[in-house]
Amino acid sequence: MDFGTSDFKFGPITCGENPRIVNNRGYFPDKKSLVYRAFEPAADVIVGDEVPLYLQSNEDLTSRLVYPMKNGLIDKDDDKAWKVVSALSQFGLDSFHVTANNAFQGYNIVASLSAVSPRYMYERLLELFKQMNHSGNVRAVTVIPQPFAVAIGHGVTTCVVIESGHGNSQICPISKYPIGSAQVALNRGGGDANAITAEILKDSGYGDLAGEESLVRRVKESIGLIPDDLDAAISEAKRAPRKFHAKHKVPGTRVEIDLEQNSWTRFLIGEYVFNPNHEIFESYFNRGMPRPRDVKMGETTFRGMLDFGDAIVASVEKCPVELQPMLYHEILLSGGNFSWKVSESMEGVAVNAPTKIKSLLRAKGIRNVSVKMTTSPQFSVWHGCIIYGFAVPEDYGWDWQRLEGWLRIGA
């Protein structure tokens, strides 16, 4: 079970290459409403495929529709979020119900959480599985960090996994085990790219559209580019404006966004994710765009302004020296925030995420690096969970110090 920020991916090994996917969210129906009182009682929280059936335009979705893993973390006291996690876990289990018999004695469940999940999240999740074993379908359970699962799914035993989601990014070195003490977390992700895109839209006269989050995200995905070198890219874009002309037509509407002479700003979108320290961003901060700040969530400090190059170096240098070259040699990028398109006509000026990471590391004097996108970014965590559950011996009991092993639940 992969508890991603937006999707919950689950299923046993018999699913084959791809798991089942539902949104990682839950809907809390208004049980005081006449409709629910008049008809059969609804569950406390609705999850899975039925959620859209309950959504109503006149209801306050912001309070009733809960995305528990929005930032990869759940507060200890966020009962609503934990209820959603519990309901999703039960939904996942019930979706592959097997009648108990002599051959099948329950599932061994591998759940995957964000690398920055504090200990209480492990405790709460394991407790949830204990409680939901009334059907006897759970034999043992374990929780592993998502970057660790990515490395397993990708088949690399020594590497650095960089997982970048909507709200934050994590750099996690792995050498047969996740090296927890060397983890670095960034308070920056796809949401920050959306923020700078909204500012660019305002500057280009589309302030009325800048407030629509989904539209801004689509514009980011359509026109955003990662520059190999920001200064050089801006110069090139200003020199050849037609080549880098940024235009986005919203499908099914009359809305067309055209950055015209500001088309060079499309490079700011990608750059901001990887390195927000360029002086050009200061003007945006001065005009009110919030600067990514260092925040402490749980036991982890999420760094706001650290660029990806510095973050990787900081993480790797916390590991033994003899291990460091091997870690630089295998850097895996995972998560939707690394999926950037590059047109052939712009090659050399605009680059993909692995090339940008290489470029940032080169600037720090690190050259012999290999950076790859995971082959199956969407499912690599689930692949890792399946392999972990398949291979780890069942007599390897849960260890709170290592945060590994099987916690036996069933008989």
Added chain:
Amino acid sequence: MGALNYENSSDPGTLSFEVGNERTLVRILTPTDIIERNQIIDTLLHLSSLRREGTQPYIAAPRLLGATLDSQILRSSGIGLLLYDDRRIEETIKPGPIQHTIRINQASPSFNTNTTLIAELAALRLTCAELEKNMSHMRSEFKSFRESVMSSTTISRDSNPVRTFEPLQRPETTFQTNVLGEHALPSFFTNNPWLDVLSKRGHTEGTPLAG
């Protein structure tokens, strides 16, 4: 006529003639019988009862009585009608085998139904016997299958990927990728070094680097 006349000793009012294989019974009504309605009915019932004895029953009635008799009743009963007066005797309604035919036709549906039911019962009995035979066969097969499973558990488990979650399948110290066969596993299992690494968890491993 060539007919032989027999006096019916048990029924003096009835004439009986035999022509070849056919026998004719004639019951004679007199003018006084007109007054007694029950007498006519009684006569008709009596002839009907004699229908089994003779193939051609007649009722002979005075011509005056003819207008009062319902010819349809006589026809449906297969009883002939002879009307007579002082000058002649006239066969008004011929006796026929109608009633006999009707009886056969009325009896045939129940006969057919009984035959169908018997056939169905026989078929059911055959099916039941066949089912019992199959059940017995399945019982013996299941028994032998269970015995084979008990005697060679490892082989039988290998065929089902889901059963890899069972503790008895788990390797003690090393992971055996051939437990299910490479073709049975998803592609991300192929040449994945973690299978070997993870299978040694809790056994021959060093201290982890994890903090």
